Amino acid sequence: MADIQTDVLIIGTGPAGSSAAALLSTYGVENMAINRYRWLANTPRAHITNQRTMEVLRDLGREVEDEAYMFCSHQDLMGENVFCESLAGEEIGRMKSWGNHPLSKAEHQLSSPTMMNDLPQTFMEPLLFKTACSRGTQARMSMEYLRHEQDAEGVTTTCLDRLTGKEITIRSKYLLGADGGNSRVAELEKLPFEGQMGVGGSMNIIFKADLSKYVAHRPSVLYWVVQPGADVGGIGMGLVRMIRPWNEWLIVWGYDINGPEPVVDNAFATKVVRDLVGDQSLEPEITSVSTWTVNNMYATHMQSGRVFIMGDAAHRHPPSNGLGSNTSIQDSFNIAWKLAAVLKGEAGEGLLETYSQERAPVAKQIVTRANQSIGEFGPIFEALGLTESTDPEVMQANMDKRCDAGGDAERQRAAIREAIAFKKYEFDAHGVEMNQRYKSGAVVTDGQMEPAYELDAELHYQPTTWPGARLPHAWLFDRNGARHSTLDLVGKGRFTLLTGLSGEAWASAAQKVAKALGMELVAHVIGPRRDIVDHHGDWARAREVGEGGCVLVRPDQHVAWRAEELSDNPEADLTRVLAAILHRD
Ligand code: FDA
Incomplete structure (x- = not known):
């Protein structure tokens, strides 16, 4: 008999583990998250927070989204990506980045109810972790995962309680390996990977110094400093990254991965800071130094029976494009509703296989893109x-x-x-962030062809209701005049059906089908004198189906299925589609 029982055990409380815990608790699933350390991330690490991630936070609740905005540096402070000889020295050039070019800003605003921002991991993790624990997650800190064994009914995991030195066992129905880039869960399950670890070496130097006079007139998250000969035999490019404007900073400086790991003492760190800032009289307060390796590796399959991997455990790549924590949180959004549906008896276990079908291609895409971005310097x-x-x-x-x-x-x-x-492919790649279209057994296309991208798919998001794509955003209005995004009508752990006045029969069918299948299915009839009105006509233009058609949306805001017109038998159609998606036999 195991010491502790839970439905889902999550190894790790980084962005992947904490967001999975927050979502599962929000959906009413019993879960436990463990971390081998006493607390969460102690350095800022990931920071670029894209719109898709903010949509996950918004789905967790407006209070979660608002708290992120409260602690972040807003989008307009992120924009002037600077290339220079030092912060005090000559500037080589700039590019407007992260949605701050007016054309890109318009695309951002048209695409989502949320805003991209800079939220260091030291703020993101506590926000997600607090949300998880306050909604029911049992968290155990200083608890190290050692190994697990799975059988037909569940998983038995052995952990080391680092406070008592004793081993304990935890029995769960499912295990999530959110244990980072050196994932032991992935290793023990022998999950397949492609690529290579340790293709480059970098060090992070975190320091405090008021650099306002060098940067406030050209606000940015990233200042790239090119100093020929500043490192041994190399080009000598360093990155000065803003953590908090304009007095907390992180320098990324490369080292030769083929040589011994450098010893970064206070004197060395101070020298690097002074050289890159270009001010030899600066007295920075060095708060932390660490080294890390550049990886280029992704899992080609993210599930083994009752065990799943997510986040850096599945995709290991450099910080380029700021995709690390974003993709980790989006993995959670994909798997959490599926686990909830299976555990509540609404779906068959086959639904869980669609997690890897949908997210492994994303892992490959983002690892490839992040590494390509390094080459594009x-x-x-x-x-x-x-x-x-x-x-x-x-x-x-x-x-x-x-x-x-x-x-x-x-x-x-x-x-x-x-x-x-x-470099817009690294610093303004809206398409990479937003164009994820799933092809799997959790989507029914009824043979409809995927729309081709009219613009560069890495740079531009292209909205579509083609099944598998994220539901397009459009502002709609309630009877009080308050505005709601289409994304606000859906999600929250439920399936949702959107239709127009001529599609009323879909809404009545949805009620009956939900009752018959024992699941929640919300329906919105959008039109004049209804609870939700499309005053601008933006939804009508975005929905790509007739007014009598419908768009069925999954709990993770991706389109599950759509019908172009009212069908002869809406009830039969919805039953067929939901039974297929939920893998009900
Ligand atoms: P993450 O590594 O954040 O979390 C893993 C969790 O698992 C932690 O809670 C850990 O304690 C726990 N864990 C691991 N093994 C365990 C065990 N055996 N038992 C119990 N718990 C265990 N990204 C970016 O976009 N920009 C950046 O600048 C940086 N910089 C950066 C610097 C450094 C030093 C690191 C390590 C990483 C970055 N990253 C980054 C990457 C970014 O931080 C990363 O993509 C996300 O944190 C991934 O989130 P995960 O939750 O998947 O893993």
Whole structure:
């Protein structure tokens, strides 16, 4: 007999584990989360928080979303991605990033009720963890996962209570491995991976110093500093990242992964800070130093029976594009409702297999993109003339040529402009963040073709109600005039059906089908004199089905199925589709 019983045991309380716990508790599923440490992330790590993640927080409750906005640096402080010789030194160029170019900002505003922002992990984790624990999650800190064994009915996990030194066993129906990039859960389950760990080495130096005079006039999250010869034989590019404007910072500085791990003492850290800021009289307060490796690895399958992996356990990549914690939280949004449906007896276990079908392709996509983004600094170095020599003096002279008159210098300036603008694939890749379309057994397309992307799918989000895509956002209004996003009408652990006045029969059918299947299915008839009205006509333009058609939406706000018109037998259609999606035999 195990010491403790729960329905879902979550290993790890990082962004993946804490968000899974928060969602499961919100859906009324008994769960327990453990962490081998005493507390949550003690350094800011991930920070870029994209709209899709904010939609998950909004779905958890407006109070959760509002608290994120309260602690974040807002989008308008993120925008001027600067390339320079030092913060005090010459600027090489800038690009408007993270939705701050006016055209990109419009796309952001049209796409979601939420705003991208910068929320360091030291704020995100406590927010998710608090939400989880206050809604029912049993959390055990200083509790180290050692191993597990699964059988037909459940999983028995052995942990080490680091306070008493004793081993305890926990029996659960399912196990979530949210235990980070060195996941022991993934290792013990022998889950398949592609790629390589440790393809580069980096160090983080966290410090406090008021740098307002160098940055407040060009607010940004990231300041890229190019200093030829500043490291051994390399280009010498460092990153100065804002944690809190403008007095708390994190420097990322590379080291040779093939050499010994560097010893980063206070004197070395202070030197790196002074060099990158360009102020030798600066007295930074160094608060933390650590080293980490650049990884390029993703799981090709994320489930083994009753065990699932999520977050960095499944996708291991550099911070480029800011996808780490975002993708982890979005993994949770995918699996939580499926576990809830199975545990409540509303769905068959086959539904759980769709988690890996849907999220493994995302893992591959984001790991590939994040690593590609590192390579895409190459054209900047080339344009600056840094790849032609390893002699710092030659490199500096090549860089300085950009300030000359004449054709060569003109061409160099044009090349620099073009290379910096190309970094939009890292710093303004709205499509990478929002275009996730699922193809799996938890979606019914009835043979409808996937719409082609009209614009670059990495840069631009393309809304569609094609089954598998995220429900498009449009503002709708209630009888009091208050506005609600289409995304606000759906989610919250339930299936939802959206239709128009001519599709009333769908709504009545939904009620009957929900009763027959023993599940919750909310229906909204959108139109004049109804509870929800489409005053702008934006939903009518976005829905891609007729007024008598319907869009059935999953609890994670992805479209499950749609009908273009009212069918002859709405009840039979909804029963067929829901039975298929929920894998009910
Ligand atoms: P995460 O690693 O956050 O959490 C794992 C959890 O599992 C932790 O709670 C850990 O204690 C627990 N755990 C592990 N093994 C356990 C065991 N055996 N028993 C019990 N508990 C166990 N990303 C980014 O976008 N921008 C950035 O700048 C950075 N910088 C950065 C720096 C450093 C030093 C690290 C380590 C990581 C980053 N990242 C990052 C990556 C980002 O932090 C990462 O993508 C997310 O934290 C992933 O969230 P997870 O919850 O999946 O793992």
